[in-house]
Amino acid sequence: MDKLSVAGLLIAILAIYVGFSLDGGHLSALFELPAFIIVFGGTVGAIMLQSSIVQFRHALSLLSWIFYPPRYDMERGITEIITWATKARESGYLALEDTALEIEDTFTQKGLNLLVDGAELENLRTSLELDLELYREHNLRSANIYEAMGGYSPTIGILGAVLGLIHAMSNLTDPALLGQGIATAFIATIYGVGFANLLYLPVANKIRTIVHQQTMYREMVCEGLVSIANGENPHAIENKLSAFRLVQ
Structure with missing residues (x-):
């Protein structure tokens, strides 16, 4: 966690x-239920209107990252790549076939399988970079959904405030209903601004940070596998990848 x-x-x-x-x-x-329904329901409805169902579901699935983010250890990753480079140098690429089966990360597994299959250097790099770009774009679109919610929420909060004032003005002779309308107006504004700045925008930025970390890790894996395919020695590969330690 x-x-x-x-x-x-x-x-x-x-x-x-x-x-x-x-x-x-x-x-x-x-706690004002009408204000909550207006602000939260209006924001979610607006986001559903602008998003595809696939992207909306994916954005919901990424909420778990806020408290249980995927972990990528750069140091461990570099060590593994050096181990693969040493094994490939001593026994050939086929020696990495069993290693590929043990890898959980699908991106790394695909790269190792391409290496084992003898993919050409340029094809290996192109395939991995394409996967990396599409994966990054897919997840950043989910972050954009939460950012958009952070933009809609305050505006819908103002809408709730206006509705509450309309309700209050229509009941000037009834103090109880007048007070309820005014409460809804002010609390709707609080919900709109609060949800945006305490929830939606932080979630969007958190997802972006995690995607950036994933991207850097996978760029390191891509560079390492391409270096192995290029026949570079393990020590040279380690020197090349050492810069990635700075972005841990």
């Missing part, structure tokens, strides 16, 4: 709660 994400979310919620309480507010005042 990503403890930093958990801590960040808790700190944000506690900061709002403590600040509101110190000013004499009550937490129950922040």
Whole structure:
């Protein structure tokens, strides 16, 4: 579990709660079902309108990354590549066939299989770079969905505020209904701005960060496999890949 994400979310919620309480507010005042339905439902509906069903489902599946992000160890990856280079140099590419079967990462497994099959150097690089670009683009589009939600949410919050004021103005003679309408107006604005800045935009940026880490790791794997296919010695490959340690 990503403890930093958990801590960040808790700190944000506690900061709002403590600040509101110190000013004499009550937490129950922040819960307004009509305002929640308007802001959250309106935002989700707008995103569904602009997205394909495949991309929308993929964006939902990436939510688990916020607390359980995939881990890519650059140091371990470099060590594995050097091991593969040594084995290939001593016993040939076919010696990596069993290794490919043990690899869980589909990108790395594909690269090793291409190497074992004797793919030409240029074809190996082109195939891996194409996979890398498409994978990166697919996941970044999911990040863009959450960023778009961060843009729609405050605006829909304003829409909820206007609706609440309309309801309040139509009940000027009834203090109970007047108060409810005003509460919906203000809380809808809070929901719109709060969801955008405490949830949607941070989630979008978190996904982008993880995709960047994945991309760098896979670029390292691609460069390592191409170097092996090019017949470079393990020491030279290690020197080439050592720069990737800086982006861990």
